Amino acid sequence: MRRYLRTAVATMLALGTVLVVSSNAFGQEEAIKANTLAANNGWMLICSALVLFMTAPGLAMFYGGLVRRKNVLSVMMQCVFLMGLMTVIWALYGYSLAFGGDPSDGDSKWIGNGEFLLMHNVSRYWDEEAGAPVTPMFDDDLQLTTLSHMLFQGMFFIITPALICGAFAERMKFSAMTLFLILWGTLVYCPLCHWVWDGGILAFGTGFKGGALDFAGGTVVHISSGVSALVCALILGKRLGHGTVDLRPHNMTYTALGAAMLWVGWFGFNAGSELASDDLTPSVFAVTHFSAAAGAVTWAVVEWLSRGKPSVLGAASGAVAGLVCITPAAGFVNPMSALLMGFSAGIVCYIACSSIKATFGYDDSLDAFGVHGIGGTLGAVLTGVFATRACWDIDNGNKLGLLEGGGTRVLIGQIVACLVTWVFAAVATLILLKIVDVLVGLRATQDSEVQGLDITDHGEEGYIFN
Amino acid sequence: MKKIEAIIRHFKLEDVKKALSENNTHGMTITEVRGFGRQKGHTEVYRGTEYAIDFVPKVKIEVVCADEQLQGLLDTIMQSAQTGQIGDGKIFVTDLSNTIRIRTGETGEDAL
Numbered sequence: 001m002r003r004y005l006r007t008a009v010a011t012m013l014a015l016g017t018v019l020v021v022s023s024n025a026f027g028q029e030e031a032i033k034a035n036t037l038a039a040n041n042g043w044m045l046i047c048s049a050l051v052l053f054m055t056a057p058g059l060a061m062f063y064g065g066l067v068r069r070k071n072v073l074s075v076m077m078q079c080v081f082l083m084g085l086m087t088v089i090w091a092l093y094g095y096s097l098a099f100g101g102d103p104s105d106g107d108s109k110w111i112g113n114g115e116f117l118l119m120h121n122v123s124r125y126w127d128e129e130a131g132a133p134v135t136p137m138f139d140d141d142l143q144l145t146t147l148s149h150m151l152f153q154g155m156f157f158i159i160t161p162a163l164i165c166g167a168f169a170e171r172m173k174f175s176a177m178t179l180f181l182i183l184w185g186t187l188v189y190c191p192l193c194h195w196v197w198d199g200g201i202l203a204f205g206t207g208f209k210g211g212a213l214d215f216a217g218g219t220v221v222h223i224s225s226g227v228s229a230l231v232c233a234l235i236l237g238k239r240l241g242h243g244t245v246d247l248r249p250h251n252m253t254y255t256a257l258g259a260a261m262l263w264v265g266w267f268g269f270n271a272g273s274e275l276a277s278d279d280l281t282p283s284v285f286a287v288t289h290f291s292a293a294a295g296a297v298t299w300a301v302v303e304w305l306s307r308g309k310p311s312v313l314g315a316a317s318g319a320v321a322g323l324v325c326i327t328p329a330a331g332f333v334n335p336m337s338a339l340l341m342g343f344s345a346g347i348v349c350y351i352a353c354s355s356i357k358a359t360f361g362y363d364d365s366l367d368a369f370g371v372h373g374i375g376g377t378l379g380a381v382l383t384g385v386f387a388t389r390a391c392w393d394i395d396n397g398n399k400l401g402l403l404e405g406g407g408t409r410v411l412i413g414q415i416v417a418c419l420v421t422w423v424f425a426a427v428a429t430l431i432l433l434k435i436v437d438v439l440v441g442l443r444a445t446q447d448s449e450v451q452g453l454d455i456t457d458h459g460e461e462g463y464i465f466n
Numbered sequence: 467m468k469k470i471e472a473i474i475r476h477f478k479l480e481d482v483k484k485a486l487s488e489n490n491t492h493g494m495t496i497t498e499v500r501g502f503g504r505q506k507g508h509t510e511v512y513r514g515t516e517y518a519i520d521f522v523p524k525v526k527i528e529v530v531c532a533d534e535q536l537q538g539l540l541d542t543i544m545q546s547a548q549t550g551q552i553g554d555g556k557i558f559v560t561d562l563s564n565t566i567r568i569r570t571g572e573t574g575e576d577a578l
Contacts (some may be wrong), residue, residue: 248510248517283498303511314511367513 036143036276042261044148044276050268051155055079055162058261062316063166065254066427068453072228072250072462078165078177083158085178086185090154094119097190101152103199103206110201112194114260122146144275152272153193157268158222161185167229168236173444174457187226188428192421196220202417204394210409211267212417213387213394215284216273218328218380218453227365227422235433236442238363240449254310258317259261262290266323270330282306283391284330288323291342295322298346317371321349324375328414329383332400337386341379348373378420384411467562467575468536473555474497474547479525486529489538492578495528505553524555525546530562535558547563 060079064072086094100115101107116122124145124147129136138149162180168177195202196214204211212219239247249255271285299318300310322342326333329341364370387401387410399406436442448456455461474482479496486494500521507520531539540557547552567577 246517249512269494307511309511311511317513350514358514368512 023139033143037380039277040143044152047268047272048151048155051181054262054265055159058258058265059162060161061254062258062262063250063397065077066249067170067463069250070454073458073460074453075169077458079162082162082253086158088152089185090157091119094157094190096151098193099198111191122150125337140274152212152436156221160225162231163225166368167233169365171236171239171444172442173332173447175440176436177441179440180432182459183432185447192220192224209416210413211381212414214328215272216327216329218376219417222277222324222327222372222376223418223421224425226369226376227425229368229428230373231426233362242363256312256316259319263319270327274331280392281329285383286335287326287333287338290335290338291322291326292319294339294342295319295346298343299350318346321345321371321375324372325379328380329386331392332383332387334391341382345375345378377418384414468531468533469562470539471558472527473524476525478509478547481546482543485542487521489542491529497526499524499526530565530578
């Protein structure tokens with residue numbers, strides 16, 4: 001989320017004590033700014049790489065291991081291809097649709113404008129007056145270049161649609177996936193991103209019903225992808241032979257290691273969402289870690305108690321559920337709240353993936369909805385409970401969450417934002433799927449499903465042990 | 467000539483191979499197989515979804531021998547593959563009409 005002047009001032013004060021500065025006050029300020037920029041550049045570029053790392057190898061291995069061996073490449077291809085495809089869209093117009101314009105200056109609260117089209121006002125340019133190249137700044141107070149912001153947010157634009165792939169794995173045509181996710185990224189992700197993170201209709205303080213606290217993507221990333229995933233699973237129908245043939249994960253070692261990589265990458269995802277290396281960043285890092293830890297232990301222990309054995313998939317899924325849950329709250333809650341949030345996610349997502357899915361009978365192949373949709377919603381709501389001004393005083397000294405006595409104000413904003421995101425993602429996904437179905441058809445042929453998408457869609461096999 | 471097909475436990479493979487080699491067996495073929503007999507399979511659970519795994523992994527050893535060697539080899543396999551628990555496997559014996567060594571064209575017991 002975009003931070004305000006307070007952060008910059010605090011950073012400057014902190015840096016001011018250790019810097020060797022000129023006697024000139026103006027020079028001192030410039031030196032502090034330059035050092036803050038250097039620190040932020042270093043941090044944000046590493047975080048951008050970490051978030052890309054989440055999609056592949058992280059998600060590619062996590063999801064790849066969960067499908068049958070005949071479809072392992074199709075899942076990995078979805079991740080790797082989306083790293084390319086979504087980046088191209090982001091460069092051409094995606095970033096502009098999401099972050100172009102400033103609603104506080106009267107620009108649209110619904111969708112970004114052409115401010116950053118084709119990387120205008122993002123790329124470095126030659127300043128005739130200064131006779132030197134200039135890097136555009138996204139936020140002068142924050143010492144954040146637009147390039148860093150664009151890159152970091154661009155990695156979110158890759159992983160969010162990649163998460164949806166978990167719901168239609170092993171049965172959607174590659175062409176249909178490509179077309180659907182181009183449309184979804186453009187018409188669902190970009191607006192939602194603008195609503196929540198660029199002063200739009202769900203932004204905290206100015207948005208509808210007070211807007212939402214969403215530090216790193218509870219609504220924008222996890223609810224949007226999770227709910228869309230559920231709609232995909234419902235529209236595409238079950239995999240052939242669901243309930244009768246052996247649909248076991250083909251390689252749990254990939255899945256366990258992929259989950260571990262997601263855990264590491266998530267530090268970039270959440271702590272990078274501070275958009276600076278400042279006093280709040282370590283707190284975000286800590287709560288992210290704590291929630292993942294509590295989630296992993298809880299899910300495994302629930303299995304241990306209810307079925308007698310703690311599973312690797314349980315521990316891995318629990319860690320991811322904990323990470324999903326803490327994502328919206330990461331900049332607003334303290335470490336002890338994070339343990340509770342991870343604990344809740346471990347239990348609630350376990351129930352969603354085992355009982356709820358079985359009861360309703362939809363085939364969310366890799367539990368994109370059960371983990372991201374449910375975990376994201378849980379996290380967004382719990383943010384309204386645990387958020388504290390002690391972490392981020394975002395509301396001029398007013399108390400935030402239910403627990404610290406902020407009343408139901410924030411909680412209601414969170415619930416409303418969840419509902420808006422649920423309805424928007426579900427309806428838009430339904431319409432987009434119908435369009436794609438008419439244009440290219442959604443589902444792989446029966447032959448293709450039996451043979452495996454690796455061979456029929458990509459002409460390759462995952463494992464050739466000659 | 468006889469063909470012996472013995473389906474045994476994985477961890478007994480080395481013992482059986484060693485015992486057969488010491489008993490003048492010149493060669494054998496092994497295959498990873500899955501199946502079930504009296505030994506029940508097991509249940510695996512993935513995020514709450516249960517899968518009954520009926521087919522248990524085993525190793526199949528194929529050995530071909532002259533008729534008079536048969537009993538000796540069967541005893542050897544019995545001794546080296548047995549644990550006494552359900553799941554030790556089975557031995558099948560069939561008559562074999564011919565064997566041909568591809569390199570030389572020798573046939574019958576000469577080819578063993």
